[in-house]
Amino acid sequence: MLASVSSAVVVGVEGHGVRVEVHVAGGLPSFSVVGLPDASCREARDRVRAAVLSAGFRFPPERITVNLAPTDLRKHGPCLDLPIALALLVASGQLDADPLVGTGFLGELGLDGSVRPVVGALPLAEVLGSGPLVVPLRNLDEVRLVAPGARGAATLRGVAECLQGESPWPDPEPRRSIGAGGVVGESSAERPSVDLADVQGHPLGRLAIEVAAAGGHHTLLVGPPGAGKTMLAERLVGLLPDLTDQEALEVARVHSAAGPTRPGGPVSDAPAVLSRRPPFRSPHHTASVVALVGGGSRTLRPGEISLATSGVLFMDELGEFPAAHLDALRQPLESGVVDVVRASVSARLPARFLLVGATNPCPCGFAPDPRCRCSPAQIQRYVRRLSGPVLDRFDLRVRIERPDPESLFGGGAAVESTGDVRPRVLGARQVAAGRGVRCNRMLRGDALERHAPLHPDAVDLLRDRVDRGTLSVRGAQRVRAVALTLIDLAGGSPPIGVDDLLLAEHLRIGDVTGGAAP
């Protein structure tokens, strides 16, 4: 007997439809899987056999062939367990074929016949979305974002009974309410646990992250250890506007495809919950290039830059990242996507992130203070990785000094909290949206010329800087974009005056060593 069931596998952050065909016929008893399965997929044989028996069904002592079509696509992961088992039951005459027609199935099977959640349920459901869908119960919340009619499955036996109409489909209470447009409406009041009010002092650092959030400007924080660079970077994400429906879905898709095992990612119990908050990713500098940009030998997984899409990618100790890592970021920084290509598969992954780097000015961290004990050669070696093209990507390059003890202990003058600053950021983003871009960083060439007119004095100032060589022509344009963000934040309107330009210039220091490198 022959039976076939639709399912899907995930490549990159996209699902690809797969047809599971099972043929059961006489011959020496055997169970083989063909159609380019990888190891985790081929192991389905043993899981399916045990699950079928545990669920109280008969495992046919015949020659069983499973084919996964299309056969030129490499199948990875255990999400085909459930469809294989169901097709087997149909092919061996234990289940009626009709209810399965046109229904997509996803799920990993346990040896006890339970249905376990799968990685990438969201993109998988998207590709199967046209018809009815049965997914693991624990994936139901995320799948319903794109397929409201999806059914949940807890056990193989349960699925079989529900399909035959012997019992109703389980209909658990959604863990989160589903808002308009099919997106889980998470309250935007749900803030990260860190708040700008915790940061005492740092007027320049606070200004920098406010400008970064408002204008989407990539930011490099330079300063001695313990100055508060990480603290500031963590608070930047709280200033960013909530994600739009589309962005939230994209973020959920990437996180769903990356799976539950990634550090900082969703835990296995609640895979890929949809959140309105932009993600914050902070890869360690020992991460591999593949972990950073995505890829992998057997399957294409999104990397940290994709997981940070629509959010913040924080690279602490930027100078410790190998040069190859930093170079790999250049193309995604420009285009907002990363194309990962392997011999057999390729995928386009989203990578539209706000890059925040933090670095010490020298190996010991104290340059140019007399406390610095690094040799000039050491300092040069340290900052060489950050020179040129890499440094050029940062519109904001700010020196973060240790705050003076007075501001820490001396009564602590009231400082603005995230809630105070955020409305300004949102206002500035709205102004930018009126210019037809997501944020001012996106303004280039003509658009910048049109939307950021300069006061005649400001033109003279920029010309002077370019003549003296303290700013490149490109640098001058970036300073101009930052000055526009400063105006937007202050609620003003162009033309850009000298004051804004001077402040923007100071937010873009040229020498990260503070003059310590000769």
Added chain:
Amino acid sequence: MNPAGPSHRPAGAGLPDAAYLATMAGLDLVGPATLRRLASLGDPAATWELIRTGRVPESVCAARAVAPRSQVERWRRQSETVDPESAWIRLRHLGIGVVALGGDGYPRMLLDDPDPPAVLFTLGDPAVLDQPCVAVVGTRKSTGYGRGVAHDLGRELAAVGVCVVSGLALGIDAAAHAGACEGGAPPAAVVGAGLDRPCPGANLALARRVAALGLVCSEVPPGTRAQPWRFPVRNRVVASLASVVVVVESARTGGSMSTVDHAVARDRTVLAVPGPVGNPASEGCNALIAEGAGVCTGVGDVLAALGLSGLVRATPEDRRETPGGDAATVLDALCWRPESVEFLARETRLDLRAVVRGLDWLERHGWVRRTGGFVQRAAAPPGGPPWSP
């Protein structure tokens, strides 16, 4: 490799003496003293023949850990792999000249040195050393203050025709050379490595400029790498060439202190630039002043020490425009060490915009210098525009 040259060709086939000395300078365990003893044996071509045949008198060898016999044997083995003629052609190809002690073009200042170099490899014109020479030296681990002073000194000394001598190291040396290149008179550099790679990579462009305008010289042949022990040896040449040695910034035990020791041994005048108390880069200078070295607060002090006081211009009046308003407040809050803009905002209780605006005015009018987010007061310019680092 078969050295076809030395074994089959009669020695001294038209090669100048300097070619043999240059080759000998590249042998193992040959320092200035040994090379002078080798040169004193007579005709260099004949001496090379002695080396090649292992018949060098043991008296030539320095009393050191290596036994004279094995040293002579080592030279003999080494001489099989080098050929004075091809080495000479290579020097010519690189544009490197060789002046030998007692020969033409040898710097006069070195003639009465107790430990003169037997040969000097030169890029550029050795005659620039006939001008009065002033060494401007200091630490690699310099501050913006020190580099500013060194740059100004270099420029102003060169402007009155003094040859500024230094070592092409990072920091003070480089700033002094860069200033001297702007000043007018040809500068000179004495380096510790071979002239094919005379200095750290960051200074190579500067080295080419110094060589083009003046002279870069070395005691060791091309191909010799910079080794730590060579720098004190090189420093003695710097001290010897100069009539006055100015130490701009130095730690208490810095390499510049060895230049000072050599200068004192040779009866040269030593001046030190005073620096901020507590700055490690100025500890050596301040200690020198305490020990009785002359104080250098500007080009006038150096020229006075040279006996060229007639060239000293009257101290120019500070013609910078007096700041007013916020700029004045900001300048008042600023000391002579680098400070952050946040510090200034805190001290002056002005907002960041006002501070940055004030700083821009001050910078344009030559009151402050800014680098990498830090601000520092600048001294009154001696005339002409303020230089930017």
